[in-house]
Amino acid sequence: MNKHTETIKKRYDRISSLFDVMDHMIRDPWRKDLLENLRGNILEVGVGTGANLRYYPANVHVTGIDFSPKMLVKAYEKVNKAEAKVVLREMDAQHMDFPNNTFDAVVSTCVFCSVPNPVKGFQEIRRVVKPEGKIVMLEHMRSENGLAGKMLDLVNPLTVRIIGANVNRKTIINIEKAGLKIEQQNYLMTSIMRKLIISPNK
Numbered sequence: 001m002n003k004h005t006e007t008i009k010k011r012y013d014r015i016s017s018l019f020d021v022m023d024h025m026i027r028d029p030w031r032k033d034l035l036e037n038l039r040g041n042i043l044e045v046g047v048g049t050g051a052n053l054r055y056y057p058a059n060v061h062v063t064g065i066d067f068s069p070k071m072l073v074k075a076y077e078k079v080n081k082a083e084a085k086v087v088l089r090e091m092d093a094q095h096m097d098f099p100n101n102t103f104d105a106v107v108s109t110c111v112f113c114s115v116p117n118p119v120k121g122f123q124e125i126r127r128v129v130k131p132e133g134k135i136v137m138l139e140h141m142r143s144e145n146g147l148a149g150k151m152l153d154l155v156n157p158l159t160v161r162i163i164g165a166n167v168n169r170k171t172i173i174n175i176e177k178a179g180l181k182i183e184q185q186n187y188l189m190t191s192i193m194r195k196l197i198i199s200p201n202k
């Protein structure tokens, strides 16, 4: 793990005990809508404190990965309350320990603001998802509104320092750079928060 990745990981370790109290960016109905129809063998990247776990259907198998051991400690507390079968693993999304074409679906929610090399992370997702699989995401990114985008640029150094998250990432460009294809894009909170349905395009 390089030095920058280690730094961001430590920032998530640091905020892990407060994360559930302070993070309300994603509304529960958005999580439910994103996850309720998934099937088969699912990978959740950046599972964090496990906020999504209760929304997976009963008949799926979920592997949740995160590079922050302290976020995972919180997620473990939610595993028994999940209807799905859940396994959690400490792992860097930029270097995943899974064979090619393993998963029917890959999920991320507010993760690619903080993955140090987002294009590498998206490339890894493309590698581990099956060719006919799908990738579903709720991700926040830089606003398309000129003034709002500039404000986010201004506060970005602060958010990275405090919580490890960039608020001005051009996530759509990063997804496309990794060779993935965006099939559907819905704005949930202006252009900042989006629901994305993506195909691996392979």
Ligand SMILES: C[S@@+](CC[C@H](N)C(=O)[O-])C[C@H]1O[C@@H](n2cnc3c(N)ncnc32)[C@H](O)[C@@H]1O
Pocket: 009, 012, 023, 026, 045, 046, 047, 048, 049, 050, 051, 052, 065, 066, 067, 068, 071, 091, 092, 093, 094, 108, 109, 110, 111, 114, 115, 116, 121, 165
């Ligand atoms: C803002 S939190 C979101 C957590 C959860 N997905 C949610 O919706 O509440 C971002 C999570 O991504 C994880 N993360 C960021 N970069 C990562 C990487 N390279 N590999 C694995 N996990 C990563 C962080 O440790 C953190 O738990």
